[in-house]
Amino acid sequence: MSKRIVVLISGSGTNLQALIDANFSDASICLVLSNRKAAYGLERARSCSPPIPTAYLALQPYLKSLPGHTRSDYDAEIAKLVLEAKPDVVVLAGWMHVLGESFLDLLKGVPVINLHPALPGEFDGTHSIERAFEAWKKGETTRSGCMVHRVVKEVDRGAPVLVREVPFQEGDTLESFETRLHAAEWEVIVEATRTVLADLKAFAT
Numbered sequence: 001m002s003k004r005i006v007v008l009i010s011g012s013g014t015n016l017q018a019l020i021d022a023n024f025s026d027a028s029i030c031l032v033l034s035n036r037k038a039a040y041g042l043e044r045a046r047s048c049s050p051p052i053p054t055a056y057l058a059l060q061p062y063l064k065s066l067p068g069h070t071r072s073d074y075d076a077e078i079a080k081l082v083l084e085a086k087p088d089v090v091v092l093a094g095w096m097h098v099l100g101e102s103f104l105d106l107l108k109g110v111p112v113i114n115l116h117p118a119l120p121g122e123f124d125g126t127h128s129i130e131r132a133f134e135a136w137k138k139g140e141t142t143r144s145g146c147m148v149h150r151v152v153k154e155v156d157r158g159a160p161v162l163v164r165e166v167p168f169q170e171g172d173t174l175e176s177f178e179t180r181l182h183a184a185e186w187e188v189i190v191e192a193t194r195t196v197l198a199d200l201k202a203f204a205t
């Protein structure tokens with residue numbers, strides 16, 4: 001029975017594309033969900049043959065359309081969309097929304113993992129690459145990296161599944177470092193997803 005992967009995105013979807021191109025032998029992407037309508041990752045899913053089902057739900061339009069509803073209600077709605085796809089694993093691949101307990105409680109028992117462009121305990125949150133680059137320029141570090149970690153309430157603090165260091169090189173610009181880091185991400189997200197798929201029971205909290 002083919003295992004089911006749900007991928008959450010917010011942007012260009014190059015990491016989603018890496019998962020699509022991985023052609024997992026025992027799994028397939030059954031839903032791509034975005035919180036941004038213009039996310040090119042939705043087009044990547046629609047362009048597959050056969051197309052991967054997509055869904056879109058943004059926070060602000062949701063709140064505007066349902067007065068009295070909260071961010072927690074939105075997170076629960078996201079969870080319901082995800083669960084309707086019957087996932088074995090959920091991958092946050094550039095999903096730029098912090099998920100609250102209403103999401104995490106509903107997803108109990110389903111591994112949820114996140115790709116983060118920094119090393120454990122460093123540069124949590126957003127703009128991680130830029131912040132690491134500035135730290136290197138100040139002589140505060142010689143490397144950054146990327147990781148896939150389990151998603152818990154505390155942002156980017158879940159147990160790492162896979163970590164990859166990416167050293168800075170003399171003469172690096174932000175763009176040259178980003179190029180190397182994104183290439184590392186495309187490998188790490190596939191390898192980490194394969195690891196979770198291979199031992200779902202171990203990762204199902």
Ligand SMILES: Nc1nc2c(c(=O)[nH]1)N[C@@H](CN(C=O)c1ccc(C(=O)N[C@@H](CCC(=O)O)C(=O)O)cc1)CN2
Nearest residue numbers: 095096097098099114116125126151152153154155156
């Ligand atoms: N409960 C968790 N939710 C999410 C995690 C997590 O570890 N636990 N990881 C993030 C992904 N991420 C970093 O890897 C991250 C994404 C976005 C933000 C953030 O501050 N988002 C703001 C909105 C920012 C924007 O819209 O540009 C917000 O949610 O209000 C922090 C970390 C995904 N979710």
Ligand SMILES: NCC(=O)N[C@@H]1O[C@H](COP(=O)([O-])[O-])[C@@H](O)[C@H]1O
Nearest residue numbers: 011012013014015094115116117125
């Ligand atoms: N904190 C989360 C975060 O910064 N995620 C980052 O968003 C980018 C998404 O790229 P993509 O849309 O091309 O896959 C990736 O670099 C990913 O690490």
